[in-house]
Amino acid sequence: MIRTRGTLLLVTAVVAGAALSGCSSSSDASSASSATPTASKVGGMTECTKAAILPTLEAGLAKDVKVMSWDGLSCADGWAVVGATIGDGEHGAPSSFIFQAEGQFWIPKQQQDVCGTVDNSTNPPAYPVDALIPEALFTEGCLAG
Numbered sequence: 547m548i549r550t551r552g553t554l555l556l557v558t559a560v561v562a563g564a565a566l567s568g569c570s571s572s573s574d575a576s577s578a579s580s581a582t583p584t585a586s587k588v589g590g591m592t593e594c595t596k597a598a599i600l601p602t603l604e605a606g607l608a609k610d611v612k613v614m615s616w617d618g619l620s621c622a623d624g625w626a627v628v629g630a631t632i633g634d635g636e637h638g639a640p641s642s643f644i645f646q647a648e649g650q651f652w653i654p655k656q657q658q659d660v661c662g663t664v665d666n667s668t669n670p671p672a673y674p675v676d677a678l679i680p681e682a683l684f685t686e687g688c689l690a691g
């Protein structure tokens with residue numbers, strides 16, 4: 547991943563925006579998940595699909611930032627990790643986003659709040675006992691990027 551001042555500002559804007567985002571859901575099952583082979587209801591009434599999560603992701607982005615490509619979706623135990631390239635339409639940065647299902651909504655979560663205390667003394671780091679994100683999504687959601 548290329549790290550430039552612009553990319554860091556972009557990622558900072560996305561993180562700040564995600565914390566303030568609204569939520570939406572849909573029943574479209576057009577996307578598959580790597581951790582869950584079929585679209586399935588998780589955490590209540592929402593489904594782990596691109597159609598259900600994309601509006602929440604887009605709502606959390608800064609005004610001039612958009613999803614340039616949807617790169618992946620993995621789901622487990624009411625949680626989802628989305629891989630997406632975000633940017634201004636011309637320049638983009640691959641990013642990872644964490645969401646937790648609450649009823650009919652997908653709620654954006656920050657790595658520092660759900661990944662626990664990561665011990666980097668081992669390679670790869672072990673799943674922390676204080677992590678909130680399911681272990682099945684830990685590597686993809688907390689160690690990527």
